[in-house]
Amino acid sequence: MTPEHKQQNLILDRSQIEQKVKRIAYEIYERNVEEQELVLAGIHPNGYTLAERLAEQLQQISPIKVQLLQVTLNKDAPLQEPVQLQPQSINLEGKVVVLVDDVLNTGKTLAYTLDAFLPQNPKKIEVATLVDRHHPLYPIAATYTGYSLATTLRERVQVVLQPDEVAAYLL
Template structure:
């Protein structure tokens, strides 16, 4: 089977979703001078970088990137971030991942950032699969996709041709 048969978001679709999410982030942070965009490594961080670049084009807000490392096999293990907590205290923070599936990765990321006082905390994902096991939601999402539990979503955000595929 040709992988393009499973494509549900094209390169152009993904760029449009990123732009729309960036505008939503801007609108919810219009009074802020600086925000933290914390991307969950790997694809969540790539998405966070793209959101940062778009925010810099459309607003005066200074977005600061933070890479978040969550062990997806053991999400209760210590979470590491590229910024110390002192850098995001009392700031608006957006936690970003590419796909929201069960919610485990996001909920443990949320738990980590709640250890310090934040001005505002939101989450953003490109694809929300609607299979949550944990009470976490995406405040900003590119697309909601109802899938079976046996299907998987693969997102490619690097290279010359982005795409989101359902396997």
Template structure:
């Protein structure tokens, strides 16, 4: 395992991503920020807190629960009523985007409503897409082989990203 991001670097990336979101959503009074099951939830909560401290925007946090390995085997659920997304800007957050599968199914859940726009955020983008998903906000782009993967895991009481 090779360390690619330590806790401090992750915090810096999250701060930058939150400020990029504020800049790119200027004039939009209300945002919905959702985290995908796992670390996506943690990062979405952190981004929400930073935006609330640095912007007058109203921000609603939610989570999307899905089976990352087999997304069609169980229902994809949302922690708030998806009808609230109607006409709104929704931002979906995950820790690592690789093939785009998880992000694709998360976006499909959001698109069950007529939203104003959907933006995607990932801490690490591996660039090995099988689906036509692009990340609007990326903390770090990492070139890897198909056999490698990036995992954000707890280590010594903090989160760190590793190439394995």
């Protein structure tokens, strides 16, 4: 993809993403101000990177202890392999869990991850996403949304969260 083609399809640049992450962190804190700790469970790879950025912001603005959990699953065939949570030592019983992913499209990925969380009896499960595309096929809605974007089913949203490039593109 040429740089000018990417530029035409840019939907969020680095500063806009940083602003959205900060706003989501404040919203998480406001909704969970009574909590001593919470778990940010990021869908590997980009959801986890986003969860790390949210954790940094939350630690700057609140006294809440934040634990990071990496969620790994086969997005193309979610029933073929079990959902993995790392580290496994984090106890979720009675805790607030915020599932974090970069793009919420149909809700399928997040729906399949619930099976790994529900048996551990969390207090509540919320969803944070940078971009919500609004194509729900599963009963999953974002609690926290950075950017809402109406897209066609053929279009794709690509979020890049690398040290040298932070952006979101519509492809």
